[in-house]
Amino acid sequence: MPDLMIDHREKAHALLKADADKILRLIEVQIENLTMPQCPVYEDVLDTQMYGLSREIDFAVRLELISEIEGKALLENLEKKLNILHEASQNTL
Amino acid sequence: MPDLMIDHREKAHALLKADADKILRLIEVQIENLTMPQCPVYEDVLDTQMYGLSREIDFAVRLELISEIEGKALLENLEKKLNILHEASQNTL
Numbered sequence: 001m002p003d004l005m006i007d008h009r010e011k012a013h014a015l016l017k018a019d020a021d022k023i024l025r026l027i028e029v030q031i032e033n034l035t036m037p038q039c040p041v042y043e044d045v046l047d048t049q050m051y052g053l054s055r056e057i058d059f060a061v062r063l064e065l066i067s068e069i070e071g072k073a074l075l076e077n078l079e080k081k082l083n084i085l086h087e088a089s090q091n092t093l
Numbered sequence: 094m095p096d097l098m099i100d101h102r103e104k105a106h107a108l109l110k111a112d113a114d115k116i117l118r119l120i121e122v123q124i125e126n127l128t129m130p131q132c133p134v135y136e137d138v139l140d141t142q143m144y145g146l147s148r149e150i151d152f153a154v155r156l157e158l159i160s161e162i163e164g165k166a167l168l169e170n171l172e173k174k175l176n177i178l179h180e181a182s183q184n185t186l
Binding site: 008011012015048051052053055056059060062063065 | 101104108141145146148149152153155156158
């Protein structure tokens, strides 16, 4: 496999991972500052960001830079972490 | 440049072009069937689709599969076509 080809794959993985982490941090900050995840603004921001990430993942899958399974795992992993954050914030109310 | 590398670039261009065309067709169908582009549903669908495409383009730029200028041109070209569609539909009301 040519080096540059591997580079695209690795870069795609790194970018998607970084974008998922960015959503996680964004939601962490929102929870810390609003302390109300039931706020509609919170839901809107999260929905928009998750949609954006899912479009990036779908694009990477269609380009065969990541597999469908990897893409699904990335989203599910992020959702799991967001649920943990959300539950933790509910318990401190 | 390795063949597979060129293939990623070409495929990225083809996918983004196809996605832009899909938005255009979607809006054409919406205009034909609703004959009211000022409808909030129309605006929502368009906003969501444009945001999704812009995220794909941004991702392709970061992967260096397309240049920033090409990405911008693709979005602007689509916006121009959508404006023409929109104006044409207004004139037939």
